[in-house]
Amino acid sequence: MTYTTKVSEQLFAESKHYLAGGVASTLRASMKPAPLFVESGKGAYVTDVDGNQYIDYLLAYGPLILGHAHPALEEALSKASKLGFTYGLQHRGEIELAKLLTEILPCAERVALSGSGTEAVMLALRLSRAYTGKTKVVRFHGHFHGWSDTIFTSFPSTDMKQSAVSAAASDSAVPGTNGQSSSSLGDIIMLPWNDAAALEALLDKEHHTIAAVITEPIMCNNGCIQPKDGYLQKMRELTAKYGIVMIMDEVITGFRLGTSGAHGKFGLSPDLVTIGKAMGGGMAISGVAGKYDIMKLIEDGTVSHLGTLNGNYAATAAALATLHELGKDNGSSYHRMEQFMKQLADGIRTLFGKHQIQGLINHVGPVFHMMFTDQSSVEDFTAFGKRDAAKYTKFAEIMLEEGVLVRPSGLWYISTVHSEADIEATLQAVDRALARL
Ligand SMILES: Cc1ncc(COP(=O)(O)O)c(C=O)c1O
Known part of the structure; x- marks a missing residue:
């Protein structure tokens, strides 16, 4: 045929x-x-x-x-269809999932749940700014951190219709789409990835303005490129030295490389990690996990974390089923x-x-x-x-x-x-x- x-x-x-x-x-x-x-x-x-x-x-x-x-997800979701998908109230599944995440992700002392990777990144940036009292964020050419206005920059991808401009050589962030005001990226500093000297030079000079450095642990979105030996360790060292939050965007790598995420696999301790995608096995769920000192800003009301469907029963059940399947044997x-x-x-x-x-x-x-x-x-x-x-x-x-x-x-x-x-x-x-x- x-x-x-x-x-x-x-x-x-x-x-x-x-x-x-x-x-x-x-x-x-x-x-x-x-x-x-x-x-x-x-x-x-x-x-x-x-x-x-x-x-x-x-x-x-x-x-x-x-x-x-998958049968495990079918079962979890069929149970959810009888008990209700979402309540706008708390349920035991949220505790079970957050507890499991704190057990399997080395950097997770507390967890916040959201719906998409984009939202998780938004929350991680907000926490970083509130924690440090600073505003700038360093991100890297070729990495992708979702489509929110304050981080979405142009990158050449064959499956992006409006891939437009390559900003690879520039240290200014080019908006990823029309309709995104250029000022929305005013707090972003672009750097080449895997270049420890460039990072060190920037942080030495500008650290007093920088709230966070956000990185994919592996440049999955553009070439599946690995970090050079010692690069992420150096990033950890420098960010710790200068009181800058290190965010590892593990929306792809978390639960794809292993249940402890790339940071667990590489033995790194970022301050915050963002997770999503594989976590829900196809249901919309994501999260931020990290150090209590930073995450407690949600607890004490310093940082607002909102979302009607956050931690909904169905997505939580799907995530639990997925993580249990992945953790077997x-x-x-x-x-x-x-x-x-x-x-x-x-x-x-x-x-x-x-x-x-x-x-x-x-x-x-x-x-x-x-x-x-x-x-x-x-x-x-x-x-x-x-x-x-x-x-x-x-x-x-x-x-x-x-x-x-x-x-x-x-x-x-x-x-x-x-x-x-x-x-x-x-x-x-x-x-x-x-x-x-
Ligand atoms: C590393 C990374 N961060 C964040 C996102 C955004 O996630 P979502 O599409 O769920 O909003 C993606 C999506 O591909 C991603 O690859």
Whole structure:
């Protein structure tokens, strides 16, 4: 049967009459040949409205670490459907979840719950400013911290429709979208990541104005680039020296690299971490975890933390079910995911050779970034900017026809329910796709 996305295309056209832009999140509009409309998802597979089934490595941009409709989540949510989804009142599940998080995340002395990664970052910044009495925030080129006005800057991404300007060389923050006032980023200082000397020079000079340094522990959003040896430790040292809050944005890495987050894995003690995505297994829940000294500003009323649906019963139950699943057998599912990702990454590297295509994969545990480039390594944002992004988008489009769903930017996630057979089928699909490319 010939591959078609006709029904998705029709629904996209219909959707545009009612839903602004036809999709619920801007990123999704750029998918080629069409933004896919889904009929159902089960396990490692998703089926679209045209009847095409895909092995899913998009995994809803990260949250589906247990795959689609996992039985543990089905059970938790079916229980919630009988007991009520949200109360606007407290319930035991919130205590259970917050307690669990304080047990598994080394830096967590207290936890605050919210709905999305964006909100968690907003709260972490607010806490940092209130705690330090300072206002500026240092963030890094190539990192993403959600779409709120005070942190969303322009970055080149093939799946951002308005990716616009690359500000890689500049230390001023360029708004990520029209409608964002330039003054909203007035407190942001941009730095290149993985450059300890640049960070030290800035903090030595400006520390009296800087409330927080926020970093992804691994530059997952743009190239899956690892921190250089000692870099995050140096960041910790400098921020501690100058009374600056160190925020690790673990919205991707928390629960994807392991149940103790990247900070647990790397043995780091940031002041605050933001968590989301995989935490809820696909339900909307996020949070900030960190030191009591800072988190107590919520307790004593210094900092307001609001949200109608914060800690709602259904999302809390989903997070508990997800974290319990991930923690089973001492987290053995991470080992399995890492092995499969390694098998995939090694297999694709071999296929690059077979098809004489210049490409590379930056791989960290259960996540990797695949790119087409003639560089022998991509270890910073500038090098990442030199990849052939258009070629990868084309590859992602061909992969759909070959039965595999991957994000057009190149970032691949895996779930606990992907199987050996899925990996083999995926490598065969990559083989065919590279031949066609
Ligand atoms: C590191 C990081 N922080 C924050 C966010 C924002 O999370 P959300 O999309 O849930 O608002 C994202 C989203 O991709 C992210 O990757």
